[in-house]
Amino acid sequence: MPSLTDLTTPALLIDAAALDANLRTMAAALPGARLRPHVKAHKCTALARRQAALGHRTFTCATIREVEGLVAAGLGEDVLLANEVLDARRLGALDARVTVAVDSAASIEAAAVGGVDAVLIDLNVGLPRCGCEPADAERLADLARARGLTVRGVMGYEGHAMLLPDRATRASLVADVTEKLAAAHAAVGSDVVSAGGTGTFDLHTVATDVQAGSYALMDTAYAKLGLPFRQALSVLGTVISTSTQGYAVADVGLKALGMDHGPSAIDDAAVWFFSDEHVTFAPRRPMRAGDRVRVWPAHVDPTMAYHERVHVVDGERVVETWSIDLRGW
């Protein structure tokens, strides 16, 4: 079995015990189909299989490629593309139960023309992104049904609440979201109310399924929320240069990390800046060229999307290596 010292750096690592604890904690809180894991966070069918083995056999996706990859991996029992598409033909070609979000006549028409059978009416619940006005949900559901589509219910993603540090503030926003979802669901009918994410996973009362994804691996942004999940994802680097001026340089650059949530962290060090293939940082204790460091990503999703593979590690041992096979579009 390979060890950490055998790995070329930068190398993406998942701590096996932290992942296992995160998956079990969530499976206890939201068992089975109550959780519809969002695969955009990890883009990895091997990890999705772990989630399925714990009882979550329905999944959420953000891209058509993610849906295709899950179906090809035998995980297509009930896959939701929680996003609007204007060309749904690749979805319609899949031999699987695929549901797509719609928020307009154009996206409904695309689903019908593309050969998709089922839709959720996507509501704008406060984040200025996709989703119809809640008052428009019934009209769109009628339109979808008239176009021959099965309307399975409603969804709404409260991204504006997800990373707020104060739980009470998140709860208050979710209460508002819940009201909108419940009203639209009453108007639309059927059985699905899909919502939420890692930051609000235990705050939903009317949602039938929660679309959390980041909980499995976590990042420094979510770590600030006091959730019962541990940071399982890091990037292993090698110190390639040191300076008498107190800084060191490792080979984990911004092409190995999502940068939109700000700089990633290094234990016992102040991170100065990232370049394409470098991080310059001031370690508390002197470091030498060849030393290894762990960089803790600030945003799990775009970090995973940069790497071809991830190593699952138990201490110094690499116990599995998984392909990040749902990348691209």
Next chain:
Amino acid sequence: MPSLTDLTTPALLIDAAALDANLRTMAAALPGARLRPHVKAHKCTALARRQAALGHRTFTCATIREVEGLVAAGLGEDVLLANEVLDARRLGALDARVTVAVDSAASIEAAAVGGVDAVLIDLNVGLPRCGCEPADAERLADLARARGLTVRGVMGYEGHAMLLPDRATRASLVADVTEKLAAAHAAVGSDVVSAGGTGTFDLHTVATDVQAGSYALMDTAYAKLGLPFRQALSVLGTVISTSTQGYAVADVGLKALGMDHGPSAIDDAAVWFFSDEHVTFAPRRPMRAGDRVRVWPAHVDPTMAYHERVHVVDGERVVETWSIDLRGW
């Protein structure tokens, strides 16, 4: 021949005419080996072949994978890894002329043990990253020679000057860098002085070769410098949702763009924010679902690194599709 309307979005595009103009402008300014194109900016052997066809047959890399890929593509005539590595065995295994940057006894030892033949002494010329103190260059060159390595000369990268908007300020910093390079070169000997980048490509006087890469494709950050290169790189997106509140949403998210230089731009629109797979923006004129938009990346290098392929386009026609085959590590 496919057209833009045939492409799945998000799709990375290179404007053929802009690329051609950029390559020719640079080849006229720094002909042949005076330019050592940095492939980290595009990670694409097809584009490197274009550079080679214009006379630049020596290349700069930031990762071992980039070196391996160039060599496999028959572009290994003289490849510089302008970065320190502590395990050089993959470089030593290549049947090509490979030179690696060294800045310490440890990186020299790694080159020797790894079977690399040639090194450049990497100087810290003001950017707190890799590179030895200039006064230490002679000692390291002696050490490398004693270890059986060919010392080809010196290099230094003035990344701190690269994106400064004022040309005079950049020139003043390059003058300081030049002094350091010249002194170290005198002490180290041999024939290479490698330095510079797109922002300083025409400011170097002692550099024998300039390591520019971004000039070929450009981005919104470099566009502010008034350089004689045009933005050739964009990401084609589809409007997937619109709102009566004046914003629209397209399917070009932060997983399709480098985010470290801030948000990318959309013509005739105010960009509000990026999510993993979305951009929310306020267009000056109303848009409809299904409309196409062009997003102009803020940073070319990490944008290329997210995409599997790039389409070279002439107006609405896709004239070539290139694999971005030097990604990963």
